[in-house]
Amino acid sequence: MRFHFYKEPTKTLTQVATKQILKLNQTLANLTRSHRYSEALQLFTQIHSSPSVGPDHYTLSSAVTACANCRDVAFGTQLHAHAIRTGLKAYPHVANTLLSLYAKAEDLNSVKWVFDGIENPDVYSWTTLFSACTKLGHVDYACEVFDKMPQKGSVAIWNAMITGCAENGFDEVAIDFFCEMHRMGVMHDNYGFASVLSLCGLGLLGFGRQVHSLVLKTGFLGRSSVVNALITMYFNCRSVSEAFDLFEEAEGAIYDQITFNVMIDGLVSAGRNKEALEMFKLMQEACLRPTELTFVSVMTSCSTARVANHVLAQAVKSGFETFTSVSNAAITMYSGCGDLHAAYQVFQTLEEKDLISWNTMISTYVQGNDSKLAILVYQQMQRAGVKPDEFTFGSLLASSELIEIVQMVQALAHKNGLILKIYVSNALVSAYAKLGLIDLAYPVFKDIESKNLISWNAIVSGFLLNGLVKEGLEQFSNLLMSEHRPDVCTLSIILSICSSTSALKDGKQVHGYILKFGFSHQMCLGNALITMYAKCGVIDWSVRVFNAMTQKDTVSWNSLIAAYAQHGKGNEAVRCFEAMQDASAVKPDQATFTAVLSACSHAGLVVDGTRIFNSMIRNYGFIPEVDHFSCIVDLLGRAGYLDEAETVINSKQIEAHPNIWWTLISSCAAHGNLRLGRTVAGFLLETEQNNPTVYVLLASIYAAASQWEEAANVRELMNRTRVPKIPGLSWTKS
Known part of the structure; x- marks a missing residue:
C-alpha cells in the first residue's frame, strides 16, 4: 500500500498538512480495526518519513494499538521512544496504548514504568495495570497499589x-x-456479578445464594449475563432444582442462546439427559438458533441411535456439519449408543480432522473392544501426519490384549517422547496388570517420579487382579503415607481385596476411614461394605450398613439379598426382595432375580422360588438367562422335584447350557434318579468327554441303584478313555 503526499503553496501548508493527517489517521484507525496490522504499520512508516506531514498523537496511538494486537514489541518499543522524544507520551490515550502494548507482551516491568510516568492515570490506566498484575501473578503488588489509590x-x-x-x-x-466493594457502597454491575459467581463451587453455595439476593435487590436479574452466571453457579454447586427455579423465574425475554446452553450443559453434567433434550427442544421453540456449543452438549446426552440420528440431522440442517468440534461430539455420541459404524461414517466424512478427532475414533474402538481397528486408525493417523499425544497412547494401551501390542505402543511412546507422561505410565501399569504381567507393571509404577492417585489405584487394582492381595494392601498402606488421599475408586478396590480374603480386621479399618473422611454418602462404597461384611461372615453388619444408607440403588438391594443367600437365610432374602418391590425408587434387575432365586435354592423355598421365577417373566418382562434357569433347576432338583426340573429344561424358552446340566446331574446323584441321571450324563459327555466328574457322578448314580455292573462299566470306560481322576487333597498335616 502506498499513499501519495502533495506539495501545496506555503500559505496553505499548515491547513493542507492538518487535512492530510486527519485523513491518514482515519485510514490508519480503519486498518487497525480491520486487523490489517502490517498495513497499518507500513502506513505509519510512510507518514513518519514524509517531509510534508508528521505523525500526531492520534497517529501514534493507532500505530501502538496495531503493535499491541500483533504482538510486535520491537516496533512498539521504537514507537515508545518516538513518543518520549516528541513529548506525545503526555497524551493519556498514547500512554494507555503503551500500557496495553506491554501488558499484552506480559512485560510487567515496562507496564509499571509507563504507568508511573502517567501524571493523572484514568480508569483505563488503572484497569490495565491491575489486569496485567493479576494475570502475571503479582496480586500483592496490585493490592498494594489499589490500597494507595486516592479515589x-x-x-x-x-x-x-x-x-x-x-x-x-x-x-x-x-x-x-x-465483599469490600459492597461494604464501601460501590454499586456492582453485571460484569462484577458474573465474575464472582463463576467462583462459587460446592463449598460456596451459601455465598452464591447471598449474591443471588443482592442481584434481586439491585435489579440485575433482568440482565441475561447475570442470569446465565447464576444458573451456572447453581449447577456448579450441584443444586439442579435451584437452577431450574431460576430459569423459570427469569422472564422469557431475558433468555438468550447462552442461557439455554448453560441449562443443557448443566443438565448433562448432572446426568439428567432426558431433561437436557427437552431443554434443547424448548430452545428451538423459543426461536433461538442452536450454536456449536449447543450441539456439542446435546450430543453428550443422546443414549439411543434414534435420538442421535435426529440430533445430528439438526446439526447438519443448522450448518454445523463441517465444524470439527460438532463432528467429534457426534463420534462420541454414536460410540455411547454402541453404533461404531455410524461413528466411523462421521469420522470419514470429516474433512478437517484434528488430534481430538483421531483420539476420539481410537477411543471409540477401544470402548467397543476392537483393538485391531483402534490400531488401524492409529496407522491412518500416522500416514495423515498427525502427531499423537499421551491420550492416543493411553487409549491404545487400554485396548491391548497381547503383550506384543503393549510393548509396541510402549516403544512408540518412547519414540515420540511421551513415555514419561503420567497418563501413558498409568496406562502401561494397567495394561501389563490386565495381561497378568504384574512383574512388568510394578517396575513401571516404581519409575513414575510424580505419582498421582490414578497411579496408586492402577497398581493396587493390578495386584488384586493378579491375586496378590497382600501386596495390594501394602501399596494401599504406602498410599496413605504419601501426599495423596484415597478416593472412592481406591476404597472400592481395597474393599474388594478385603472381601476376597475375608479380611474382616482390614475391612473394618477401611470402614472407619470411610466414616472419618466423609465418604459414607457414597452408595458404591455402602454396597461394597455390605458385600465385604457378608464375605467375612458378619451378616449383621451388612444389614447395619444397608439400614444406615441414606440412598439406595438396585445394587444396594442386590448386595443385601446376595448376602442373605450366602448365609443360607432364604426367608430374609425373600422378605428383602419384597421390600425392594415396595420401594418406588428402585426396580429389580436380572441380577436381583439371580440372587433371590439362589437364596431360595439354598434354603429349599420351592414355593417362593417358583413364584418369584414366574413373576420375573410375567410382571417384569425379563427373559430368563442361564443363571436363572440354573437356580430354578437347582431349587427343584434339591427338593426332589426332578420331573419338574426336567420339564423346565425341555421347555422352548431355554437352550440347555452345561451349567444347567451339571446342576441337574448333581440332584440326580443326590436323589438316585437313574433314568434322568443317565440322560443328563449323555448330554454332558458330548461336550465334556474328558471331565472325570461326569463319570464319577454317573457311577455313583448306578451304585445308589445297586446296579454295580453298570457302575463298574462306567469306571472302566473312564479308564479306557484315559480320563484321570484328580485325587482329593487335604491341608491337614499328619
Whole structure:
C-alpha cells in the first residue's frame, strides 16, 4: 500500500498538512480495526518519513494499538521512544496504548514504568495495570497499589481486580474485593456479578445464594449475563432444582442462546439427559438458533441411535456439519449408543480432522473392544501426519490384549517422547496388570517420579487382579503415607481385596476411614461394605450398613439379598426382595432375580422360588438367562422335584447350557434318579468327554441303584478313555 503526499503553496501548508493527517489517521484507525496490522504499520512508516506531514498523537496511538494486537514489541518499543522524544507520551490515550502494548507482551516491568510516568492515570490506566498484575501473578503488588489509590469509586477498577483475580486462580482475593466493594457502597454491575459467581463451587453455595439476593435487590436479574452466571453457579454447586427455579423465574425475554446452553450443559453434567433434550427442544421453540456449543452438549446426552440420528440431522440442517468440534461430539455420541459404524461414517466424512478427532475414533474402538481397528486408525493417523499425544497412547494401551501390542505402543511412546507422561505410565501399569504381567507393571509404577492417585489405584487394582492381595494392601498402606488421599475408586478396590480374603480386621479399618473422611454418602462404597461384611461372615453388619444408607440403588438391594443367600437365610432374602418391590425408587434387575432365586435354592423355598421365577417373566418382562434357569433347576432338583426340573429344561424358552446340566446331574446323584441321571450324563459327555466328574457322578448314580455292573462299566470306560481322576487333597498335616 502506498499513499501519495502533495506539495501545496506555503500559505496553505499548515491547513493542507492538518487535512492530510486527519485523513491518514482515519485510514490508519480503519486498518487497525480491520486487523490489517502490517498495513497499518507500513502506513505509519510512510507518514513518519514524509517531509510534508508528521505523525500526531492520534497517529501514534493507532500505530501502538496495531503493535499491541500483533504482538510486535520491537516496533512498539521504537514507537515508545518516538513518543518520549516528541513529548506525545503526555497524551493519556498514547500512554494507555503503551500500557496495553506491554501488558499484552506480559512485560510487567515496562507496564509499571509507563504507568508511573502517567501524571493523572484514568480508569483505563488503572484497569490495565491491575489486569496485567493479576494475570502475571503479582496480586500483592496490585493490592498494594489499589490500597494507595486516592479515589476508589469507579466500578470498572473494582471489576478489574475482581475479574483479574477470578480468572487467574486467586479466588479468595476476588471474593474479598467483591465483599469490600459492597461494604464501601460501590454499586456492582453485571460484569462484577458474573465474575464472582463463576467462583462459587460446592463449598460456596451459601455465598452464591447471598449474591443471588443482592442481584434481586439491585435489579440485575433482568440482565441475561447475570442470569446465565447464576444458573451456572447453581449447577456448579450441584443444586439442579435451584437452577431450574431460576430459569423459570427469569422472564422469557431475558433468555438468550447462552442461557439455554448453560441449562443443557448443566443438565448433562448432572446426568439428567432426558431433561437436557427437552431443554434443547424448548430452545428451538423459543426461536433461538442452536450454536456449536449447543450441539456439542446435546450430543453428550443422546443414549439411543434414534435420538442421535435426529440430533445430528439438526446439526447438519443448522450448518454445523463441517465444524470439527460438532463432528467429534457426534463420534462420541454414536460410540455411547454402541453404533461404531455410524461413528466411523462421521469420522470419514470429516474433512478437517484434528488430534481430538483421531483420539476420539481410537477411543471409540477401544470402548467397543476392537483393538485391531483402534490400531488401524492409529496407522491412518500416522500416514495423515498427525502427531499423537499421551491420550492416543493411553487409549491404545487400554485396548491391548497381547503383550506384543503393549510393548509396541510402549516403544512408540518412547519414540515420540511421551513415555514419561503420567497418563501413558498409568496406562502401561494397567495394561501389563490386565495381561497378568504384574512383574512388568510394578517396575513401571516404581519409575513414575510424580505419582498421582490414578497411579496408586492402577497398581493396587493390578495386584488384586493378579491375586496378590497382600501386596495390594501394602501399596494401599504406602498410599496413605504419601501426599495423596484415597478416593472412592481406591476404597472400592481395597474393599474388594478385603472381601476376597475375608479380611474382616482390614475391612473394618477401611470402614472407619470411610466414616472419618466423609465418604459414607457414597452408595458404591455402602454396597461394597455390605458385600465385604457378608464375605467375612458378619451378616449383621451388612444389614447395619444397608439400614444406615441414606440412598439406595438396585445394587444396594442386590448386595443385601446376595448376602442373605450366602448365609443360607432364604426367608430374609425373600422378605428383602419384597421390600425392594415396595420401594418406588428402585426396580429389580436380572441380577436381583439371580440372587433371590439362589437364596431360595439354598434354603429349599420351592414355593417362593417358583413364584418369584414366574413373576420375573410375567410382571417384569425379563427373559430368563442361564443363571436363572440354573437356580430354578437347582431349587427343584434339591427338593426332589426332578420331573419338574426336567420339564423346565425341555421347555422352548431355554437352550440347555452345561451349567444347567451339571446342576441337574448333581440332584440326580443326590436323589438316585437313574433314568434322568443317565440322560443328563449323555448330554454332558458330548461336550465334556474328558471331565472325570461326569463319570464319577454317573457311577455313583448306578451304585445308589445297586446296579454295580453298570457302575463298574462306567469306571472302566473312564479308564479306557484315559480320563484321570484328580485325587482329593487335604491341608491337614499328619
